[in-house]
Amino acid sequence: MQVPFVDLSAQYQSIKSEIDDAIKSVISDTAFIGGKHVKNFEDQFASLYGVKHVISCANGTDSLYIIMKMLGIGKGDEVITAANSWISSSETISQTGATPVFVDVHPEYYSLDEDKLEGIINSSTKALIAVHLQGQVCELDKIKAICDKHGIYLIEDCAQSHFSEYKGKRAGLFGIAASFSFYPGKNLGAYGDAGCIITDNDELAKKCIMYARHGALKKHHHEMEGINSRLDGLQAAILSAKLPHILNWTNKRIENARTYDNCLKQINEIVIPTRREKTKHTYHLYVIRASKRDQLIEYLNLQGVETAIHYPKALPNLQAYNYLGYKPSDFPVASRHQEELVSLPMYPELTKYMIGYVANSINDFYSKYA
Numbered sequence: 001m002q003v004p005f006v007d008l009s010a011q012y013q014s015i016k017s018e019i020d021d022a023i024k025s026v027i028s029d030t031a032f033i034g035g036k037h038v039k040n041f042e043d044q045f046a047s048l049y050g051v052k053h054v055i056s057c058a059n060g061t062d063s064l065y066i067i068m069k070m071l072g073i074g075k076g077d078e079v080i081t082a083a084n085s086w087i088s089s090s091e092t093i094s095q096t097g098a099t100p101v102f103v104d105v106h107p108e109y110y111s112l113d114e115d116k117l118e119g120i121i122n123s124s125t126k127a128l129i130a131v132h133l134q135g136q137v138c139e140l141d142k143i144k145a146i147c148d149k150h151g152i153y154l155i156e157d158c159a160q161s162h163f164s165e166y167k168g169k170r171a172g173l174f175g176i177a178a179s180f181s182f183y184p185g186k187n188l189g190a191y192g193d194a195g196c197i198i199t200d201n202d203e204l205a206k207k208c209i210m211y212a213r214h215g216a217l218k219k220h221h222h223e224m225e226g227i228n229s230r231l232d233g234l235q236a237a238i239l240s241a242k243l244p245h246i247l248n249w250t251n252k253r254i255e256n257a258r259t260y261d262n263c264l265k266q267i268n269e270i271v272i273p274t275r276r277e278k279t280k281h282t283y284h285l286y287v288i289r290a291s292k293r294d295q296l297i298e299y300l301n302l303q304g305v306e307t308a309i310h311y312p313k314a315l316p317n318l319q320a321y322n323y324l325g326y327k328p329s330d331f332p333v334a335s336r337h338q339e340e341l342v343s344l345p346m347y348p349e350l351t352k353y354m355i356g357y358v359a360n361s362i363n364d365f366y367s368k369y370a
């Protein structure tokens with residue numbers, strides 16, 4: 001049996017006619033850049049999130065960068081981000097001219113450890129990026145209180161946490177602005193690169209729109225220099241076609257995670273994911289900690305089960321950050337996790353049978369090699 005890590009084709013097949021119609025209408029309208037499909041998606045996403053402004057952009061890296069740049073963050077400033085994440089969560093800080101400062105992750109919840117924040121905030125700290133890793137939201141009440149106390153901006157990186165919730169409220173609605181990625185493999189994925197910013201702040205929204213559109217709100221009226229970061233019509237129409245299904249797909253992920261939990265909880269050599277209390281974890285990734293991880297991955301691969309590591313190196317341990325002079329022991333949890341974490345296949349269309357097969361394969365591995 002083959003169990004792929006993700007299966008974007010299964011999702012396409014389930015809504016093929018809706019996607020095909022959406023693509024055809026963009027082409028027949030020749031609304032390739034801007035236009036009604038982009039506007040429709042922005043409006044629909046705004047109403048789903050109950051937020052005033054959705055600013056679509058080219059990807060979920062640009063959206064983070066644009067937020068920080070338009071908050072005036074730059075040279076001499078520091079921005080705190082999680083020690084384990086995709087590099088967008090830190091490279092965008094550097095892109096503004098500011099310095100990324102990493103905070104270790106929580107040993108059980110994997111997203112950033114709020115108890116380690118106070119020690120690294122100083123007078124240069126301008127913002128904190130709460131990365132809701134894997135679909136697991138950060139401890140937002142505490143984080144928000146810390147940000148308010150020190151007068152620093154809270155920015156949420158929701159690239160892995162579409163429709164996750166903290167105490168009944170969606171992640172993305174807690175800070176000054178939030179960044180979303182619609183990379184194809186994300187919980188809400190386009191058929192190419194795409195992303196957006198959400199915010200209730202009118203002034204920031206206006207600046208972000210302007211900056212992402214060459215510094216002009218009206219064609220040829222460039223109030224400043226900006227960048228070109230646009231969502232294209234095809235991607236917008238595809239995203240709109242997916243929106244009516246997204247909450248159902250999110251629930252399927254959660255159900256799949258429960259099935260995994262039940263099948264895996266008796267295996268002593270692994271630790272299944274734990275959820276923060278009063279949160280909705282949306283399982284962009286279903287991540288376990290495994291002893292003999294690399295051998296397990298190899299064994300699963302031979303059984304036809306595809307896995308992935310998120311991430312093989314914690315951000316501060318990457319060559320790109322050698323210049324900051326960190327040691328792995330500065331981030332003991334993230335550095336340990338890079339040796340232990342493995343992400344199992346996870347997507348809405350995954351069947352109980354496939355999950356059972358993955359679980360049995362893991363069981364077999366440890367009964368043979370433990």
Ligand SMILES: *Cc1c(COP(=O)(O)O)cnc(C)c1O
Nearest residue numbers: 059060061086088089159181183
């Ligand atoms: C995917 C991702 C991004 C960036 O998204 P792109 O659309 O690929 O640019 C940012 N942060 C995190 C945590 C991500 O997983």
